[in-house]
Amino acid sequence: MLTTIIYRSHFCDDVPVKALESMVAAASVKNREADVTGILLFNGTHFFQLLEGPDEAVKAIYQTICEDSRHYNVVELLYDYGPSRRFGKVGMELFDLREHDRDEVLQTILDKGTSKYQLTFNDRALQFFRTFVAATEKPNYFEVPASIDWAFVTDTEARYVDPQVAMKHADCGFAFQPIIDPLSQEIVSLEALVRTASGDSPEAYFSALSGEAVYEADLNSKQAAFALASALELHDQTISVNLLPMTLVNVPDAVATLLQSIELNGLVPEQVIVEFTESEAISQFDAFTQAVRSLKAAGISVAIDHFGAGFAGLLMLAQFQPDRIKISRDLIRDVHKSGPRQAIVQAIIKCCASLEIAVSAVGVEKPEEWMWLESAGIFHFQGHLFARPCFCGIPPVAWPEKKSLL
Ligand code: C2E
Ligand code: MN
Numbered sequence: 001m002l003t004t005i006i007y008r009s010h011f012c013d014d015v016p017v018k019a020l021e022s023m024v025a026a027a028s029v030k031n032r033e034a035d036v037t038g039i040l041l042f043n044g045t046h047f048f049q050l051l052e053g054p055d056e057a058v059k060a061i062y063q064t065i066c067e068d069s070r071h072y073n074v075v076e077l078l079y080d081y082g083p084s085r086r087f088g089k090v091g092m093e094l095f096d097l098r099e100h101d102r103d104e105v106l107q108t109i110l111d112k113g114t115s116k117y118q119l120t121f122n123d124r125a126l127q128f129f130r131t132f133v134a135a136t137e138k139p140n141y142f143e144v145p146a147s148i149d150w151a152f153v154t155d156t157e158a159r160y161v162d163p164q165v166a167m168k169h170a171d172c173g174f175a176f177q178p179i180i181d182p183l184s185q186e187i188v189s190l191e192a193l194v195r196t197a198s199g200d201s202p203e204a205y206f207s208a209l210s211g212e213a214v215y216e217a218d219l220n221s222k223q224a225a226f227a228l229a230s231a232l233e234l235h236d237q238t239i240s241v242n243l244l245p246m247t248l249v250n251v252p253d254a255v256a257t258l259l260q261s262i263e264l265n266g267l268v269p270e271q272v273i274v275e276f277t278e279s280e281a282i283s284q285f286d287a288f289t290q291a292v293r294s295l296k297a298a299g300i301s302v303a304i305d306h307f308g309a310g311f312a313g314l315l316m317l318a319q320f321q322p323d324r325i326k327i328s329r330d331l332i333r334d335v336h337k338s339g340p341r342q343a344i345v346q347a348i349i350k351c352c353a354s355l356e357i358a359v360s361a362v363g364v365e366k367p368e369e370w371m372w373l374e375s376a377g378i379f380h381f382q383g384h385l386f387a388r389p390c391f392c393g394i395p396p397v398a399w400p401e402k403k404s405l406l
Contacts, residue, residue, distance in 0.1 A: 031091030077339035142375035147367035152398035160393035175389035248291035269299035329363025
C-alpha cells in the first residue's frame with residue numbers, strides 16, 4: 001500500500017544551512033533505494049516534508065528522520081494512504097521557500113508533482129502544503145525546550161496513615177495521587193484511587209462484586225477515602241473522588257450519604273470534587289443530570305474524567321458543563337509528536353476556555369508531554385512524571401526546575 005507521511009520540525013540553528021544540500025543529496029539516494037520519494041520544504045526555521053512509498057519503508061525512514069539531531073520538535077501531521085505518488089520524481093528534493101516569489105511559490109511546488117490527475121486542493125496532503133507555505137498554523141508550532149534543560153526535584157517525604165483508618169469504614173483502601181500546578185509548585189487536588197485492602201487495583205476491587213453491590217461499594221468506599229484524607233490533614237486542599245455515574249442514580253439517597261461522610265470526617269463539600277467517566281451515564285442521562293444538580297447544590301464540584309477516551313463525548317458537554325475536564329492519557333501520550341493529538345487537545349482547551357471549564361491533563365509521563373501541554377495553555381497535571389499514586393499516603397512531588405536556575 002502506498003503510504004504518505006507528512007511532518008514538520010524545527011531546524012537546529014547551530015547547523016549551517018549549507019550543510020543541508022549534502023544531507024539532502026545523501027538522503028535522496030537512500031530513499032530511492034527504498035522506493036521512497038518526496039519533497040522537503042524549508043522556510044529558514046522549519047522543515048516540512050512529505051514522504052511516499054511502501055508502508056514499511058516510509059515508516060523506517062521516518063523513524064531515522066525523527067532521530068536526526070539536526071532538527072527537533074518533529075511533529076507528524078499526516079499518516080495516510082493513497083492511490084498514487086504526489087511527488088514521485090526524486091528520493092528527496094529540497095525546496096527553499098525563501099528563494100521563491102511568495103505569490104507563486106505554492107504553484108511552483110505543485111508543478112513538481114507527478115500525480116496523474118491534476119493536483120487539487122481537495123487532497124488533505126496538499127492542503128497541508130498550502131497551510132505551511134502560508135504559515136497560518138505557525139503560532140501553534142510550540143518551541144518545546146530539550147527535556148535535559150529540566151531537573152525534577154523532590155522536596156518532601158511521603159506522608160502515610162495507618163490503613164486501618166480506612167478499614168473502619170469500608171473493605172478497601174485508597175491510594176492518593178496529587179494533581180499539581182508545576183509553575184506555582186502547588187498541589188491543586190489529591191485524587192483518591194480505590195484499592196483492595198491489600199493495595200490491588202480498582203479492577204481487582206470491583207471484580208469481586210456484581211450487580212447493585214458495585215454501586216453500593218462504590219459509594220460506601222468514599223467514607224474510607226474521606227477518613228484517610230482527613231487523617232492526612234489536607235487543610236485547604238481539595239480531594240477528588242471517582243464515582244460511577246449510576247452510583248448516584250441507583251443507590252437511594254446517595255448524595256445525602258456522601259454529604260454525611262464528608263461532614264463526619266471534618267471536611268466541607270466545597271473541597272470535594274467528584275469525577276465521572278460518563279461511560280454508562282448516557283443510558284439514564286436525565287436521572288444522572290438530576291443527581292449532578294444535587295451535588296452542585298450541596299457545593300460539591302464535578303469533573304468529567306477520561307475526556308476524549310471514547311466515552312466522554314462532546315454531546316455530553318453540550319448538555320451539561322462540569323467544573324473541570326480531565327483529558328485522558330490516551331490523548332496525552334506523545335502529544336508533542338502528533339499533529340492530530342495537538343489539534344484535538346487545542347480544540348478541547350479552546351472549548352473549555354469559552355465555557356470557563358478548568359482543564360487538567362492526566363497520565364503525563366514525559367517532560368516533553370508536559371512542556372507541550374503547558375505551552376498550549378494547560379496548567380494542572382497528574383502523572384508519573386510528577387508523582388505516582390501512593391497507598392494510604394501522599395507521595396512526594398518531583399517539581400520541575402529549570403537547570404540554569406538551580
Ligand atoms: P482515573 O480516575 O483516570 O485515575 C488515574 C489512573 O491513571 C490511576 O489508575 C493512576 O494510577 C493512573 N495514572 C496516573 N498517572 C499515570 C501515568 O503517568 N501513566 C499511567 N500509565 N497511568 C497513570 P488506577 O488507580 O488503576 O485507576 C484506574 C481507574 O479506576 C481510575 O482512572 C478511575 O476511573 C477508576 N477508579 C479509581 N478509583 C475509583 C473509585 O473509587 N470509584 C470508581 N467508580 N472508579 C474508580
Ligand atoms: Mn479520576
